[in-house]
Amino acid sequence: MPEPVAAQVDSPAKTPRRALRLGVAGPVGTGKTSLIGLICSRLGRELSLAVVTNDIYTDEDARMLRAANVLSPQRIRAVETGACPHTAIRDDVTANLMAVEDLERDFDPVDIVLVESGGDNLTATFSPALVDAQLFVLDVAGGGDVVRKGGPGIARADLLVVNKTDLAPHVGVDADRMVREGREARHGRPVVALSRHDPSAVDALLAWVRATLAEFRAETLVPTDPGPMAPHQHGPDSTSHTHAGRGTAHGHDVQPGH
Numbered sequence: 001m002p003e004p005v006a007a008q009v010d011s012p013a014k015t016p017r018r019a020l021r022l023g024v025a026g027p028v029g030t031g032k033t034s035l036i037g038l039i040c041s042r043l044g045r046e047l048s049l050a051v052v053t054n055d056i057y058t059d060e061d062a063r064m065l066r067a068a069n070v071l072s073p074q075r076i077r078a079v080e081t082g083a084c085p086h087t088a089i090r091d092d093v094t095a096n097l098m099a100v101e102d103l104e105r106d107f108d109p110v111d112i113v114l115v116e117s118g119g120d121n122l123t124a125t126f127s128p129a130l131v132d133a134q135l136f137v138l139d140v141a142g143g144g145d146v147v148r149k150g151g152p153g154i155a156r157a158d159l160l161v162v163n164k165t166d167l168a169p170h171v172g173v174d175a176d177r178m179v180r181e182g183r184e185a186r187h188g189r190p191v192v193a194l195s196r197h198d199p200s201a202v203d204a205l206l207a208w209v210r211a212t213l214a215e216f217r218a219e220t221l222v223p224t225d226p227g228p229m230a231p232h233q234h235g236p237d238s239t240s241h242t243h244a245g246r247g248t249a250h251g252h253d254v255q256p257g258h
């Protein structure tokens with residue numbers, strides 16, 4: 001008697017559940033790894049989390065998180081970009097996407113994969129092909145006027161974090177003013193003033209993460225592109241301008257102004 005057909009066919013490999021992919025970008029040293037550590041230590045028991053870090057030449061951030069013991073070490077993976085950090089999170093996201101998908105498969109089901117950008121300047125943002133939502137992290141130690149300097153992350157990331165507010169009195173910066181200017185520049189998009197020493201500020205950050213996960217699960221979260229560039233000029237006769245469309249492709253006929 002021949003076997004029933006169903007018994008002869010290998011069951012198809014289970015497709016891992018797609019996690020919420022959350023990007024964390026911002027200038028060097030503003031506290032991106034620490035913020036990810038905070039999220040992992042506070043939410044790691046109620047949610048299945050994983051982390052991808054990006055460094056140019058090392059896996060320093062991944063090692064820092066593993067040493068902090070906020071998550072099982074295998075759930076933290078490093079991508080060594082070998083180039084400008086923004087290239088790996090925006091222009092060619094292949095290595096990051098592979099790391100994210102590996103984690104989703106190895107620890108299925110994963111609720112959130114946090115992706116840390118290598119520290120860059122004010123222009124680095126994630127491609128919506130890599131993350132579903134992104135945070136941009138500034139700190140008060142970078143100076144009170146940094147919000148006014150603008151850039152796509154400050155203006156249009158899903159969340160702007162003004163970090164290390166506990167240091168504000170020591171560096172002569174008005175953190176409340178930074179937050180106010182952030183809100184003005186972002187036209188209603190959220191801003192969180194954060195210090196890891198301030199429990200209510202940490203709760204505000206966690207509330208945003210939970211709300212974003214709820215939106216993702218309800219399939220109402222639409223990944224938006226903060227846009228690739230700060231205002232810039234094409235040449236001596238050109239006026240400063242932006243390309244404000246949501247990632248709309250455009251050509252530059254004249255390159256020297258870049």
Ligand SMILES: Nc1nc2c(ncn2[C@@H]2O[C@H](COP(=O)(O)OP(=O)(O)OP(=O)(O)O)[C@@H](O)[C@H]2O)c(=O)[nH]1
Nearest residue numbers: 027028029030031032033034119164167195196197
């Ligand atoms: N006072 C204070 N220091 C903080 C806070 N969060 C982070 N730091 C410190 O800021 C420094 C940089 O933190 P990281 O988390 O390594 O910053 P990063 O943005 O990941 O740095 P890169 O990956 O090198 O760009 C460390 O010495 C942290 O301990 C905070 O809320 N308050």
Ligand SMILES: [Mg+2]
Nearest residue numbers: 032033061116
């Ligand atoms: Mg870091």
